[in-house]
Amino acid sequence: MDWKGYTVIYVVLFAFATAQAVVEFAGLVESAYWIAFAVIMVLSVIKAVGVAAYYQHLRWEPRAVTYLVVGGTVAALALTGAAAYSIL
Amino acid sequence: MSHDHGLPPKSSVSRWFLTTNHKDIGVLYLITALFFLVFGGVLALLFRLELITPGADLLGQMGYNQAVSTHGLLMVFWFISPFAFGFANYLVPLQIGADDLAFPRLNALSYWLYLFSGLLMGVSFFQGTTFAGGWTMYAPLNTPAYIPGEGLGATSVVLALIMFTAAVTLGSVNFLTTMYRMRAEGLRMRDIPIFSLSINLTVWMMLFAFAALLAALMILASDHILGTTYFQYSIDGTTMATDADNPGASLLWAHLFWFFGHPEVYIVFFPALGVMAECFQTFTGRRLVGRKWFIISMVLVAIQSFVVWMHHMFLTGINLPIKTIFMATTIGISLPFDLMVFSLIYTMAKGRVRFTTPFLFSLGALILFIIGGITGVFLGAIVLDYQFRGTYWVVAHFHYVMVAGATALFGGLYYWYPKITGKMYNERLGQIQFGVYFLGFNLLYFPMFIAWETPRRVFVYPESLQIWHSMATVGGFILGASFLLMFYNLFVSLWRGEDAGDNPWAYATSAEWAVSSPPPLENFPGVPSYATGKLEFLDDETVAERTERASGAGHGHAATDGGTAADGGAVTTRAAATATAMEPAHETAGEEHASHASFWPFLVSLGGFVTFLGLSGVRTGSVVYLSMAAIGGLVTFGSLFGMTREPFHAPEMAIAERWPFSSVEKMKLGMWTFLASDIVLFGAFIGSYAFVRVAYGWTAWHHDLIPAEHVTMPGLINTYLLLTSSFLVVLAMVAAERESKRGTVAALVGTFALGVGFLINKGLEWQHLFHIHSEAFPNGWNLSTNIASSTFYLTTGLHGAHVTIGLIICAYMAVRAWNGAYQGDDRAIEYFGLYWHFVDIVWLFLFPLFYIL
Ligand code: HEM
Ligand SMILES: [Cu+2]
Numbered sequence: 001m002d003w004k005g006y007t008v009i010y011v012v013l014f015a016f017a018t019a020q021a022v023v024e025f026a027g028l029v030e031s032a033y034w035i036a037f038a039v040i041m042v043l044s045v046i047k048a049v050g051v052a053a054y055y056q057h058l059r060w061e062p063r064a065v066t067y068l069v070v071g072g073t074v075a076a077l078a079l080t081g082a083a084a085y086s087i088l
Numbered sequence: 089m090s091h092d093h094g095l096p097p098k099s100s101v102s103r104w105f106l107t108t109n110h111k112d113i114g115v116l117y118l119i120t121a122l123f124f125l126v127f128g129g130v131l132a133l134l135f136r137l138e139l140i141t142p143g144a145d146l147l148g149q150m151g152y153n154q155a156v157s158t159h160g161l162l163m164v165f166w167f168i169s170p171f172a173f174g175f176a177n178y179l180v181p182l183q184i185g186a187d188d189l190a191f192p193r194l195n196a197l198s199y200w201l202y203l204f205s206g207l208l209m210g211v212s213f214f215q216g217t218t219f220a221g222g223w224t225m226y227a228p229l230n231t232p233a234y235i236p237g238e239g240l241g242a243t244s245v246v247l248a249l250i251m252f253t254a255a256v257t258l259g260s261v262n263f264l265t266t267m268y269r270m271r272a273e274g275l276r277m278r279d280i281p282i283f284s285l286s287i288n289l290t291v292w293m294m295l296f297a298f299a300a301l302l303a304a305l306m307i308l309a310s311d312h313i314l315g316t317t318y319f320q321y322s323i324d325g326t327t328m329a330t331d332a333d334n335p336g337a338s339l340l341w342a343h344l345f346w347f348f349g350h351p352e353v354y355i356v357f358f359p360a361l362g363v364m365a366e367c368f369q370t371f372t373g374r375r376l377v378g379r380k381w382f383i384i385s386m387v388l389v390a391i392q393s394f395v396v397w398m399h400h401m402f403l404t405g406i407n408l409p410i411k412t413i414f415m416a417t418t419i420g421i422s423l424p425f426d427l428m429v430f431s432l433i434y435t436m437a438k439g440r441v442r443f444t445t446p447f448l449f450s451l452g453a454l455i456l457f458i459i460g461g462i463t464g465v466f467l468g469a470i471v472l473d474y475q476f477r478g479t480y481w482v483v484a485h486f487h488y489v490m491v492a493g494a495t496a497l498f499g500g501l502y503y504w505y506p507k508i509t510g511k512m513y514n515e516r517l518g519q520i521q522f523g524v525y526f527l528g529f530n531l532l533y534f535p536m537f538i539a540w541e542t543p544r545r546v547f548v549y550p551e552s553l554q555i556w557h558s559m560a561t562v563g564g565f566i567l568g569a570s571f572l573l574m575f576y577n578l579f580v581s582l583w584r585g586e587d588a589g590d591n592p593w594a595y596a597t598s599a600e601w602a603v604s605s606p607p608p609l610e611n612f613p614g615v616p617s618y619a620t621g622k623l624e625f626l627d628d629e630t631v632a633e634r635t636e637r638a639s640g641a642g643h644g645h646a647a648t649d650g651g652t653a654a655d656g657g658a659v660t661t662r663a664a665a666t667a668t669a670m671e672p673a674h675e676t677a678g679e680e681h682a683s684h685a686s687f688w689p690f691l692v693s694l695g696g697f698v699t700f701l702g703l704s705g706v707r708t709g710s711v712v713y714l715s716m717a718a719i720g721g722l723v724t725f726g727s728l729f730g731m732t733r734e735p736f737h738a739p740e741m742a743i744a745e746r747w748p749f750s751s752v753e754k755m756k757l758g759m760w761t762f763l764a765s766d767i768v769l770f771g772a773f774i775g776s777y778a779f780v781r782v783a784y785g786w787t788a789w790h791h792d793l794i795p796a797e798h799v800t801m802p803g804l805i806n807t808y809l810l811l812t813s814s815f816l817v818v819l820a821m822v823a824a825e826r827e828s829k830r831g832t833v834a835a836l837v838g839t840f841a842l843g844v845g846f847l848i849n850k851g852l853e854w855q856h857l858f859h860i861h862s863e864a865f866p867n868g869w870n871l872s873t874n875i876a877s878s879t880f881y882l883t884t885g886l887h888g889a890h891v892t893i894g895l896i897i898c899a900y901m902a903v904r905a906w907n908g909a910y911q912g913d914d915r916a917i918e919y920f921g922l923y924w925h926f927v928d929i930v931w932l933f934l935f936p937l938f939y940i941l
Contacts, residue, residue, distance in 0.1 A: 010815040064748035072764035076771020083343040086406035
């Protein structure tokens with residue numbers, strides 16, 4: 001990837017971060033918490049995938065490296081999800 | 089001298105401080121682990137004596153609690169896994185056809201961190217009292233508020249465990265990189281000897297499980313040292329039964345610990361399983377029956393081990409549906425185990441058995457394991473566990489399984505003793521030891537099933553059970569005595585034993601038996617290859633030929649990228665793999681020899697030891713402790729720097745089997761594996777936050793616990809700063825590729841500046857929050873104010889620490905770039921970038937979770 005591609009990614013990341021704050025400043029967190037929650041988290045996930053895929057070059061590595069990363073993530077999510085569910 | 093590449097002979101003491109060779113380090117691990125076995129064993133004998141009669145009349149109450157707790161910790165952490173990894177260090181490179189591990193200095197560092205962590209554990213006994221809260225370290229019992237006295241010894245033990253975990257994490261990264269980058273040509277993953285395969289799966293579990301443990305320990309250490317309140321039910325002094333302001337406190341520890349703890353039992357057992365399989369094959373003269381299914385079962389168990397942890401929590405307040413699910417997964421995990429057990433039995437039935445000492449120990453281990461496994465299934469049933477939980481049934485169960493593992497490993501010690509020493513032990517005496525061992529073991533642990541109503545970890549029990557406990561104590565001493573036979577046998581055989589030759593065992597086929605005993609420093613007489621279906625050693629010419637052919641045929645990178653890149657250098661405990669990226673890639677022209685000696689790993693670990701010892705007492709404000717922390721920190725940092733500057737060559741193999749990571753150069757693979765464990769570390773921190781917040785009430789949290797002054801803006805600014813710095817790192821790469829020195833330097837300096845800006849902004853924000861005076865928070869909002877402030881400061885603080893480490897590396901790289909480095913070869917920048925972008929990604933989640941939602 002050349003610097004132009006990297007710049008495009010950067011602009012998108014910057015915009016998404018701003019969008020997350022806008023969701024809050026617009027009062028959505030107060031009025032419709034769970035919708036705001038979903039929107040903000042989805043934006044974070046998209047940003048994270050973007051950084052991993054392009055800045056960390058996962059797109060161009062063998063799939064196995066992605067599986068490694070996904071493995072760690074799934075382990076952490078399993079812990080968080082099951083633990084939280086256990087006390088609901 | 090020159091022949092051994094700067095490494096003194098084995099008879100010289102200095103060799104053992106300098107060596108980075110996997111075989112030397114394997115021996116160091118074995119001996120050190122046996123030392124901790126004796127340490128833990130003596131403690132056990134002490135409290136078995138105590139238990140001859142009900143009541144604490146020998147050790148006293150606190151003495152008993154300390155002996156039981158440290159016995160458990162020493163055996164589980166400092167003996168059994170390191171013992172297995174002594175074999176792993178020695179044998180895995182030999183079995184897969186490598187000349188060493190991928191990062192030899194990192195391997196030495198793992199060992200020294202392990203040793204010093206154990207010493208720290210030992211020192212804790214002299215800080216008043218040591219840790220006394222049970223090896224599971226349940227909360228809130230083990231927070232300073234509930235520990236009698238100053239509790240410095242307990243803090244030291246927590247820190248010792250952190251140091252141990254660091255060693256394990258470095259080791260996991262090292263082994264995985266080795267096994268995926270350095271297998272002999274033609275050796276597919278599924279074809280590597282079963283012991284190495286079991287280590288591979290063990291290491292995968294370690295990578296993820298120990299990261300979760302690290303999170304748990306860091307949080308506990310923070311409660312001890314910094315005064316956060318993760319594991320405290322009530323912070324403002326109201327009673328915890330009626331008005332807890334952190335209702336998730338105790339369950340949080342249970343979840344974190346057992347998420348690690350269940351995989352840990354397989355981490356302990358898998359290497360033993362590998363040893364058993366090797367010994368069964370050799371001494372029955374049969375290939376493992378159903379080898380493919382055996383392997384599939386191991387893979388299944390390794391994965392499933394992460395989804396059964398709540399069977400340790402059946403008696404806590406978790407809900408019934410989740411208990412039921414975990415009962416089902418627990419039954420599920422015993423199925424693949426059955427398959428493995430049958431495979432071993434069937435191998436034995438079909439072969440011609442030779443009852444040598446290693447085989448006896450392996451067979452004994454199998455029998456013990458079957459008993460242990462069956463009694464475990466009882467515990468996995470919710471209704472039965474309601475009865476058995478907290479009794480000696482559990483104690484008996486887990487000793488049958490865990491010590492079964494140890495039994496197999498002792499078999500391994502006899503099995504590989506001739507390879508490691510070149511001498512044969514006394515067979516007759518070995519068989520006698522097995523007899524005494526097996527008798528002692530069963531006399532020690534079986535009565536515990538009968539006396540199962542004894543409450544666990546308590547020194548009083550019903551008088552009627554005394555006979556069983558007396559039997560157990562006698563058994564304990566018989567078991568202990570059997571080790572005297574073993575030590576005697578192995579020690580004397582060093583001088584009197586017959587020469588073992590290359591391969592004393594008929595039918596032993598794995599590659600370590602194809603070389604001399606002990607093997608030469610660089611293992612093989614040529615480059616090992618299985619390309620023709622059997623092991624051959626290629627000379628330089630053939631290698632050169634094949635490399636050319638491979639690149640000609642478009643196999644690409646895999647076969648041609650050998651001969652470059654130095655061993656991963658500078659390492660802090662967490663930044664291990666990170667710093668490897670800044671190591672200059674020493675281009676080694678063909679004939680350059682690998683290095684085998686470095687003093688820095690020892691010094692780094694010594695510094696770490698002093699630092700942690702100091703940290704254990706800083707909360708007392710004592711000058712001694714404070715200065716130890718400061719001096720230790722300096723030594724650690726200085727020696728890390730020295731290690732980075734030291735030229736050290738660990739060439740990649742010219743030809744090797746590298747599926748499925750063939751185009752991922754070893755430093756990059758090391759970095760990615762490290763990051764995977766860091767994902768779990770941060771995941772567990774974020775998971776802890778989510779958990780205590782759910783326990784408190786997700787939406788009430790923000791309103792009740794967080795001051796209005798805690799606003800979004802500083803977080804948003806920091807998000808911008810980090811995103812921009814990540815962008816600059818990729819620009820630095822682009823510039824280095826284009827050989828623009830100015831561009832590279834500018835981008836790196838920019839990254840550094842933005843990172844510093846991030847930290848300053850955070851510092852200002854924290855200062856502000858510490859000192860607010862609002863109606864709800866008249867005394868500011870600091871680490872101890874409430875559970876929300878604790879999670880906020882600790883999680884973002886851990887992230888800040890990652891930023892700081894990144895900045896140190898970044899500054900170093902900027903200076904090197906200024907001196908002309910990286911031009912035309914941007915790999916080092918790329919590896920640093922992997923770390924830096926990861927830190928950025930973490931922030932992308934911390935920002936919304938801690939600032940917006
Ligand atoms: C068939 C497989 C197994 C099953 C179904 C099983 C089940 C269980 C259960 C349900 C408990 C919790 C008991 C309680 O505290 O009430 C337990 C405890 C324990 N198990 Fe197992 N287990 C199995 C195999 C193993 C193996 C292979 C090991 C180690 C090598 C092991 C080590 C332990 C340990 C150390 C504990 C005690 C933890 C503590 O201190 O509370 N188990 N087991
Ligand atoms: Cu378990």
